[in-house]
Amino acid sequence: ExxxxxxxxxxxxxxxxxxxxxxxxxxxxxxxxxxxxxxxPGKGLEWxxxxxxxxxxxxxxxxxxxxxxxxxxxxxxxxxxxTNSPRVDDTAVYYCAKESETSGGFDSxxxxxxxxxxx
Amino acid sequence: SYQMNQPPSVxxxxxxxxxxxxxxxxLGDKYVHWYHQKPGQSPVLxxxxxxxxxxxxxxxxxxxxSGNTATLTISGTQAMDEADYYCQAWDSSKVVFGGGxxxxxx
Numbered sequence: 001e002x003x004x005x006x007x008x009x010x011x012x013x014x015x016x017x018x019x020x021x022x023x024x025x026x027x028x029x030x031x032x033x034x035x036x037x038x039x040x041p042g043k044g045l046e047w048x049x050x051x052x053x054x055x056x057x058x059x060x061x062x063x064x065x066x067x068x069x070x071x072x073x074x075x076x077x078x079x080x081x082x083t084n085s086p087r088v089d090d091t092a093v094y095y096c097a098k099e100s101e102t103s104g105g106f107d108s109x110x111x112x113x114x115x116x117x118x119x
Numbered sequence: 120s121y122q123m124n125q126p127p128s129v130x131x132x133x134x135x136x137x138x139x140x141x142x143x144x145x146l147g148d149k150y151v152h153w154y155h156q157k158p159g160q161s162p163v164l165x166x167x168x169x170x171x172x173x174x175x176x177x178x179x180x181x182x183x184x185s186g187n188t189a190t191l192t193i194s195g196t197q198a199m200d201e202a203d204y205y206c207q208a209w210d211s212s213k214v215v216f217g218g219g220x221x222x223x224x225x
Contacts (some may be wrong), residue, residue, distance in 0.1 A: 047214035105152035105167035
């Protein structure tokens with residue numbers, strides 16, 4: 001069974017930093033592209049970033065490019081998102097999502113971790 | 120940046136067919152995936168690559184994609200299908216989600 005467990009959310013001040021983690025199990029982690037998707041309170045889904053299985057290809061939404069950094073440790077089956085210089089509008093539940101090896105859709109999601117950016 | 124548009128809300132009576140659309144420029148040239156999300160829960164993939172159902176998703180869920188519009192169809196809609204529905208595609212190395220459609224079964 002695929003399991004994705006996010007952690008690291010909490011309250012952070014504007015301009016601060018926070019690192020989110022996603023512990024994965026139940027599949028061959030290094031073979032799967034992984035993504036972060038966020039959802040602001042009462043709003044829709046917004047893609048944040050994707051990293052390929054090897055870690056060599058990374059992609060970012062324009063809204064976070066240059067501020068957030070996605071990475072992974074395939075030896076620890078863990079995905080990360082370093083959120084630097086967060087803004088109030090980065091407040092959201094951040095989901096870790098696994099991309100299907102064959103379809104391109106996100107076939108597994110974590111339960112999410114809430115990041116609140118406020119002074 | 121690429122945009123995909125969904126109606127904010129759709130209503131359907133139990134047992135009837137619900138149709139949710141997702142429109143975007145030449146969307147038919149891309150693969151579209153659909154998710155539903157119930158309150159307080161994480162999204163769940165219900166259709167991938169335009170028309171395919173993941174294991175465990177009921178047969179009443181189906182999809183199509185042609186021209187500028189992708190469509191999610193729920194036949195014989197049940198109360199448990201009430202949720203927010205999102206379309207998703209890739210464009211220029213970025214993931215794009217539609218704005219979401221709230222399906223009400225009443």
